[in-house]
Amino acid sequence: MARIPDAFIDDLLARTDIVELVGARVPLKRQGKEYSARCPFHDERSPSFTVSPGKQFYHCFGCGAHGTAIRFLMEYDRLEFLDAVEELARLNGMEVPRETFQRNANPDSQDLYAAMEAAATFFRRQLASTPKAQAYLDGRGVDAGIRERFGIGYAPGGFNALRDALGGDERRMRLLERGGLFSKNDSGRVYDKFRDRVMFPIHDRRGRTIGFGGRVLEKDDGPKYLNSPETELFHKGRELYGLWQVRQANKKIARLVVVEGYMDVVALFQHGVETAVATLGTATTPDHAELLFRNAPDVYFCFDGDRAGRGAAWKALESVLPRMKDGRQAFFLFLPEGEDPDTIVRAEGAAGFDARLRGATPLSQFLFDSLAAEVNLGTLEGKGRLAERAKPLLAQIPDGAFADLMRQRLTELTGVGARASTPDTHVPAQRARMPARGAPAPKRSLVRAAIALLLQRPALALELEPPFRFATLRQPGIELLVDLLGLIYARPDIGTGSLVEHFSGRDEYAALQKLAAQSLAGDEGKWRDELLDAIAQLDRQTLQQRIEELQAIIHEGGRTALTPDEQAELRELLGAMVHTRRS
Numbered sequence: 001m002a003r004i005p006d007a008f009i010d011d012l013l014a015r016t017d018i019v020e021l022v023g024a025r026v027p028l029k030r031q032g033k034e035y036s037a038r039c040p041f042h043d044e045r046s047p048s049f050t051v052s053p054g055k056q057f058y059h060c061f062g063c064g065a066h067g068t069a070i071r072f073l074m075e076y077d078r079l080e081f082l083d084a085v086e087e088l089a090r091l092n093g094m095e096v097p098r099e100t101f102q103r104n105a106n107p108d109s110q111d112l113y114a115a116m117e118a119a120a121t122f123f124r125r126q127l128a129s130t131p132k133a134q135a136y137l138d139g140r141g142v143d144a145g146i147r148e149r150f151g152i153g154y155a156p157g158g159f160n161a162l163r164d165a166l167g168g169d170e171r172r173m174r175l176l177e178r179g180g181l182f183s184k185n186d187s188g189r190v191y192d193k194f195r196d197r198v199m200f201p202i203h204d205r206r207g208r209t210i211g212f213g214g215r216v217l218e219k220d221d222g223p224k225y226l227n228s229p230e231t232e233l234f235h236k237g238r239e240l241y242g243l244w245q246v247r248q249a250n251k252k253i254a255r256l257v258v259v260e261g262y263m264d265v266v267a268l269f270q271h272g273v274e275t276a277v278a279t280l281g282t283a284t285t286p287d288h289a290e291l292l293f294r295n296a297p298d299v300y301f302c303f304d305g306d307r308a309g310r311g312a313a314w315k316a317l318e319s320v321l322p323r324m325k326d327g328r329q330a331f332f333l334f335l336p337e338g339e340d341p342d343t344i345v346r347a348e349g350a351a352g353f354d355a356r357l358r359g360a361t362p363l364s365q366f367l368f369d370s371l372a373a374e375v376n377l378g379t380l381e382g383k384g385r386l387a388e389r390a391k392p393l394l395a396q397i398p399d400g401a402f403a404d405l406m407r408q409r410l411t412e413l414t415g416v417g418a419r420a421s422t423p424d425t426h427v428p429a430q431r432a433r434m435p436a437r438g439a440p441a442p443k444r445s446l447v448r449a450a451i452a453l454l455l456q457r458p459a460l461a462l463e464l465e466p467p468f469r470f471a472t473l474r475q476p477g478i479e480l481l482v483d484l485l486g487l488i489y490a491r492p493d494i495g496t497g498s499l500v501e502h503f504s505g506r507d508e509y510a511a512l513q514k515l516a517a518q519s520l521a522g523d524e525g526k527w528r529d530e531l532l533d534a535i536a537q538l539d540r541q542t543l544q545q546r547i548e549e550l551q552a553i554i555h556e557g558g559r560t561a562l563t564p565d566e567q568a569e570l571r572e573l574l575g576a577m578v579h580t581r582r583s
Contacts, residue, residue: 070085113210113233156196205244255357257302284319298329
């Protein structure tokens with residue numbers, strides 16, 4: 001597995017002009033030290049998307065999109081991490097170094113990709129010379145352009161066509177077997193897995209062939225679809241058929257339509273619906289859901305309207321719910337009995353299919369309608385049952401406006417969550433948050449102030465000398481502050497964007513994003529002194545915390561309860577406290 005050194009990433013981001021990079025794709029306007037635009041990741045009328053050249057990141061105050069130049073390329077250009085790094089390195093005239101670890105990597109992985117591509121080429125050539133396979137595709141309305149676009153081919157009948165054509169030596173045989181192209185019977189005989197089938201190559205997000213799906217020409221010739229088995233390249237729960245073609249067809253993907261079969265995707269493309277993808281013979285997985293939303297803000301799941309179709313839709317909903325951040329939408333389109341996207345689009349065209357999508361059921365409605373299907377909402381018992389079913393599902397939705405609205409809808413349906421108020425007990429929310437007259441103003445958090453300063457200018461951490469006395473202080477945020485300082489010491493050239501991204505996946509990530517996006521009031525020239533003062537106060541609080549611990553021991557058991565070492569420590573701490581007050 002290749003790993004790019006952190007020092008290279010920091011240097012790469014420091015050399016990248018993030019304003020130039022984003023500005024080449026999104027029209028930016030200068031606003032003071034930063035630049036603004038309408039967010040490219042969600043629809044909005046007024047600009048809430050900012051790019052900060054000093055902090056080396058972008059941030060949207062509307063949808064929360066946030067990251068470095070690398071993250072922007074991953075999200076906007078839909079690149080994988082390594083591809084985004086290589087693209088930035090190319091723009092900056094840098095060579096990407098790699099520390100290679102062989103433990104989880106196959107030394108001949110490139111040869112395996114080449115073997116899979118050779119198989120795809122073989123199948124395409126066979127299609128060109130097989131009239132019955134061409135006639136099948138002609139009958140389905142698939143023209144030559146779409147066949148080429150999707151690399152559609154044909155696997156000949158018989159047991160050894162692919163093996164005889166490509167398995168000329170033992171090493172090539174092993175590669176094709178690793179790629180899932182052979183089967184083996186009980187006696188150990190190896191033979192072609194795909195026989196007498198129209199072949200649909202499956203591509204990864206870089207356009208490389210990683211697997212195949214094969215469809216029979218006649219209904220009674222075995223399973224309708226046969227997919228590649230799980231291999232080191234192909235994991236059906238993580239891939240979507242047609243996504244590579246969707247990316248090539250659309251600079252910006254407004255929506256994705258998830259259908260069930262290869263031919264559905266091909267037929268929709270044939271009729272101008274170039275945003276269709278298919279799961280690969282499996283239910284929608286959490287990995288599928290994440291991949292879908294990484295590529296489009298709106299996702300439409302298209303299923304049959306029967307019991308099986310609605311069951312598949314519910315599984316999709318369960319995978320999507322934990323990923324329903326604000327700005328994302330999911331819809332469910334159920335087709336009439338006996339119809340599929342292929343037959344619908346051929347009969348009604350792209351306009352008719354689009355009209356059906358516009359009438360699709362929103363996720364919110366599908367969820368509550370499904371839960372309430374066998375519940376009598378006219379009774380308290382029925383309302384209680386609906387609330388019991390809904391609450392665990394709603395708890396999976398990320399915090400935000402959508403989560404609030406879903407809980408509000410549950411309250412409307414059941415009354416659960418509504419808070420009764422009386423003239424004696426009701427206090428307006430704004431009044432409730434106001435401090436009582438004469439009460440002291442809330443203390444400013446020293447930890448938060450120190451973290452905010454480090455996010456604005458990470459190099460300030462180098463003014464502090466480890467080890468940090470305040471690391472043992474029992475206060476919220478201390479552990480995070482110590483982690484930030486340690487990271488900056490390990491990577492002195494790290495910028496704000498990379499500093500925040502390091503915490504991606506941790507609970508503190510969202511708070512760090514918001515804090516980093518804020519502009520601090522006051523004189524930048526005094527930030528160093530402000531940080532040193534905050535740390536000095538935290539150190540004093542740490543001294544006081546330990547003094548109180550030792551004094552508590554004396555209070556409970558007398559001075560003799562302290563060991564000689566603890567007595568000496570207490571004297572030293574009291575002296576240090578006096579010294580810090582004088583300085």
